[in-house]
Amino acid sequence: MTIYRIDNPLSDDGRNKINHNFEQMKKDVEGAVDEVSNMALEKVVDSAKIEWLSPVNTFNDLDSTYPDATVGKTVMTRDTGKVYRKQGVDWIEIQQIDVGPVNEVESRLNTEIAKKATKTELQAVASGSPKGVYTTLSELQTAFPTGTTGIYLVTADGNWYFWNGSAWASGGIYQSSQWLNALTVQGQPWEVV
Structure with missing residues (x-):
């Protein structure tokens, strides 16, 4: 960034230098705003992303089943239907689903699989x-x-x-x-x- 020194009294050249300085500062501020906006947007997107993993039986199974889960990993517990999302080191409840239909479908699939020959x-x-x-x-x-x-x-x-x-x-x-x-x-x- 080039900033010109302005001499007194103001001359045409001095006014041109002032205009140049303001134009340069405007570009720098706009660039900083864009950079900060992009960084903020990335943080918002990261904090809202959801990546579904297979359900677990209970809340206590979350850490043992997914010990290396990262932010955004999301899991439903079969016993309560609660949906948890990894946020930092904690699993945070974000939703509750009626697990009846989910468990019914899983039960039917398991029954059909059990009927198949090994x-x-x-x-x-x-x-x-x-x-x-x-x-x-x-x-x-x-x-x-x-x-x-x-x-x-x-x-x-x-x-x-x-x-x-x-x-x-x-x-x-x-x-x-x-x-x-x-x-x-x-x-x-x-x-x-």
Whole structure:
């Protein structure tokens, strides 16, 4: 910034220097105002931003679930429906939501997910063809006490069984009850009666 010294008495050159000085000061003030305004706007935006994270069960779970949360991170608690936003080192309540519908949807989704077959279950029945036939479930359990892959038929109840990772589980009736009379014991020749 160039500021000119003004001599007395005022001459045309002196007045030009005064005008120049005022123009320069105006630019400097406007620049400072713009800079301060931008800094203030950034602070306002930062203080109002919200970045949603997955819900937690209770308020006490906030810090353990999100130990490195920064300003603006926002989380709902399932038990109360309160919404908390990280402000400095504290979680500040900013809103309350009716958690009934949220919890209902989550419950339904979890129920549907639980109905899906696990990877272990799918691998156990991948071929779809029985690997063997046993008269009773007890015989199958004795033959494979720690399980194996594939499906096995038990003629006593007509069900097919698979190892679910910890026990033999029934997959339901194998084809139809008509087949019960056509099945024979493992190692015996197949015969239709």
